[in-house]
Amino acid sequence: MADENAQNSNQQATGPQFSVQRIYLKDASFEAPATPVIFTKQWKPEINLDLNTRTKNLGENHFEVVLTLTVTAKVEDETAFLIEVQQAGIFQIAGLAEAELNHTLGAFCPNILFPYARESVDSLATKGSFPALMLAPVNFEALYAQRMQQQAAQAQEGETQAH
Numbered sequence: 001m002a003d004e005n006a007q008n009s010n011q012q013a014t015g016p017q018f019s020v021q022r023i024y025l026k027d028a029s030f031e032a033p034a035t036p037v038i039f040t041k042q043w044k045p046e047i048n049l050d051l052n053t054r055t056k057n058l059g060e061n062h063f064e065v066v067l068t069l070t071v072t073a074k075v076e077d078e079t080a081f082l083i084e085v086q087q088a089g090i091f092q093i094a095g096l097a098e099a100e101l102n103h104t105l106g107a108f109c110p111n112i113l114f115p116y117a118r119e120s121v122d123s124l125a126t127k128g129s130f131p132a133l134m135l136a137p138v139n140f141e142a143l144y145a146q147r148m149q150q151q152a153a154q155a156q157e158g159e160t161q162a163h
Contacts, residue, residue: 016095017061018104023116026066027086030124034078039129045073045080049135051143055105061094065109069117071133073125083124087117107144114138 032038050070058064066088073080091109093101114137122132 014095016100017092019092020112021062021090021092023087023089023113025085025116025120026088027084028120028124029082029084030128031082032080032128032130033082034075034080035128038075038078038080041075041078043075043131045075047133048072048074051110051138053106053110055109058090061092063091063093063105063109065089065091065105065113067110067113067117069121069135071121071125071135073130073133081125081128081130083121085117085120085124087113087120089113103144106147107140111138111140114140 048071050068052068052070054066054068056064056066066086069083069085069087071081071083073082089109089112091105093104096104118135121135126132
């Protein structure tokens with residue numbers, strides 16, 4: 001019985017492994033270049049959200065994933081505020097094929113980080129005396145699939161031009 005349990009735990013150890021080691025705010029900036037005049041205008045902002053992710057292999061099955069959110073709020077063509085947040089996490093990932101690993105780092109990990117980044121954006125906006133934004137959830141699965149399609153199309157285009 002003990003041998004059977006040891007064998008089962010060995011099989012589990014060699015299978016896919018995923019754990020969050022740490023989630024942290026790597027960088028944050030807030031600019032409100034049009035204050036105080038912007039506070040005299042009716043608050044109907046045009047919000048622009050840019051997303052970016054990057055990954056760094058830290059060795060020993062540890063990866064840093066950084067999700068960058070850049071939020072620009074404009075009122076009547078004036079920038080009310082600009083917020084940039086880099087929310088990061090260290091993830092331990094083992095036992096995945098390269099395609100699965102890329103998918104995990106490109107879609108699953110940013111999905112974990114997004115709520116933390118959204119809260120940081122809201123906190124900075126409210127500290128600047130602006131209303132919280134409550135950014136809508138982001139479908140990182142769809143963004144990852146779109147990026148993979150673009151890379152495949154570029155690879156095909158490169159092959160076509162090479163011939």
